[in-house]
Amino acid sequence: MAAATASVRKVLNQIEKDFLTCVICFERYKKPKSLPCLHTFCEQCLLTLVENQGVLNCPTCKASCPLPHGGVRALKNNIFITGVIEDFQARVKGEQKPAAMCESCQEKDAVMRCVECSQYLCQPCVKIHKNIAVTRSHQILPIGELSVTKSNDTDNMTNKSVHCNVHPDKEVRFYCDTCQVPVCTDCTIVNHRIPRHVHRDLNTAADEYLANIKSKILSKMELKNRDVESRYKASTHTCSLLQEKDKEAGKQLKNRAEMVKQQVRRDEEELRAEIREHYDFQVKDVDANISEIEMELDMISSTLSYLKKLMSHGNAAQLLSTKQETTQQIERILSSESVRPFQAEIVHFKPTEKDMPVHQMLGQLISDVHISRCKVENIPKQVLKGEVIDLLVTTDSTGKISRCMEISVAP
Known part of the structure; x- marks a missing residue:
């Protein structure tokens, strides 16, 4: 019995979560209102929504919902959800009080319940219930094995009486075909009077609508649902494909970028080595030049020092004794040619331009040319005035950097 009760309670909790909870406040519906898109929300939740946004868009499907005269409160009550909530509350209450009193004899604790009559019965009254011709076919279940998902319970739930919105003390028993709303007896006299309004028995109208749904509407809706599902799958497949291609293109870009980085690093190393070789060579030359100038400077300094000392401290004999030397x-x-300062050849790094080839991605080296480091070849023995000649000029003693110059002899 305890296990069955726990199972029923679990089902009730799941129904409340999936079917009776407002998606705005996440609580059980209070005065549920139905929108034209058939989504349901609490009246107060919709009032707050309209107050904040100024318009009413369905929070679930985002559909625009024009408000009737009277605002949110004039929206249709969802009497189906209201009925389910009432039945749900009754069932939860029954689960909380399993030892209910028999509703037939009012003397003993109930152990069974008639699904059709919604009565709690003790064991003796169950036998009487089954012996009466009218109730003999009724389904009677133990209290702990009641299930809100059984079809008979659903039928019983949906057949519960519904009261009129205009006349709350009256049950709706008719359906107004003109206004397409359920009405009570008073409504047929006051607001839905014949002959302007055509109304008929509520159950007859419901049976006809139910038959129409089963024979026509359901098949069309299912066909439409399959079509939309097919388009949904196609779109989700496209989305997945786009995401996959995005990753693939990103991977290719990353690989290409890495390859370019490696090429740039190689170019950097090559250019750096070329720059270092160029300047190392020149540093050696300038070092040799500095040594030569130092030697010349030392010679002059030592001679000057000797002359100054001799002039200051030497006598006539001493002064003339070294006159010849x-x-x-x-x-x-004084007659020797002084060592000229080293003329440096400066290498400039020129960054690459937009139209540079890939192998010159970083840039290239450009050097200054100094006459002192040039070697001219192909010099003719005789040149006439005004004649244009081509000379081969090598601008680096290493022979690495060469240029051809066109020289015009002035007339």
């Missing part, structure tokens, strides 16, 4: 040394110094 001193004179020769001075003449050598």
Whole structure:
């Protein structure tokens, strides 16, 4: 019995979560209102929504819902959901009080319940219930084995009486074909009077509508549903394909970028090595040039120092004793060609331009040309005035950087 009760309670909780909960406040519906798109929400939730947004768009499907005269409160009540909530509350209450009193004899605890009559019965009254011709075919279940999902319970739930919105103390018993709303007896006299309004028995109209749904509407809706599902699958497949292609293109871009980075690093290393080789070579030359100038400077300095000392501290004999050597040394110094300063060849790094080829992605090296480092070849023995000649000029002693110059001899 306890296991069955727990099972029923679990089913009831699941129904409340999936069917009786407003998606705005996440609580059980209070005054459920139905929108034209058939989605249902609490009246107060819709009032707050309209107050904040100024318009009413369905929170579930985003459909625009024009408000009737009277606003949210004039929207149709969802009497189906209201009925389910009432039945649900009754069932939960019954689950909370399994030891209910027999509703037939009012003397003993109930152990069974008649699904059709919605009566709790004790064991003796169950036998009486089954012996009466009218109730003999009724389904009677133990209290702990009641299930809100059984078809008979559903039929019983949907057949519960519904009261009129205009006349709350009256049950709706008719259907107005003119206004397409269920009405009570008072409505047929006051607001839905014949002959302007055509109404008929509520159950007859419901049976006809149910038969129409089963024979025509359901098949069309199912066909439409399959079509939409097919288009949904096609769109989701397209979405997946786009995401896959996005990843694929991103991967290709990453691989290409990595390859370019590696090429750039190789180019950087090559250019850096070329720059270093160029300047290392020149540093050696300038070092040699500096050594030569130092030697010349030392010679001049030592000679000057000797002359100054001799002039300041030497006597006549001492001054004339080295006249010949001193004179020769001075003449050598003054007549010798001084070592010229080293003319550096500067290499500039020129960044690549937009139209540069891929192998020059970073840039290229451009050097200055100094006459002192140039070698001219193909010089003719005789040149006439105004004649244009081509000379081969090598601008680097290593022979790595060469240019051809066109020289015009001035007339």
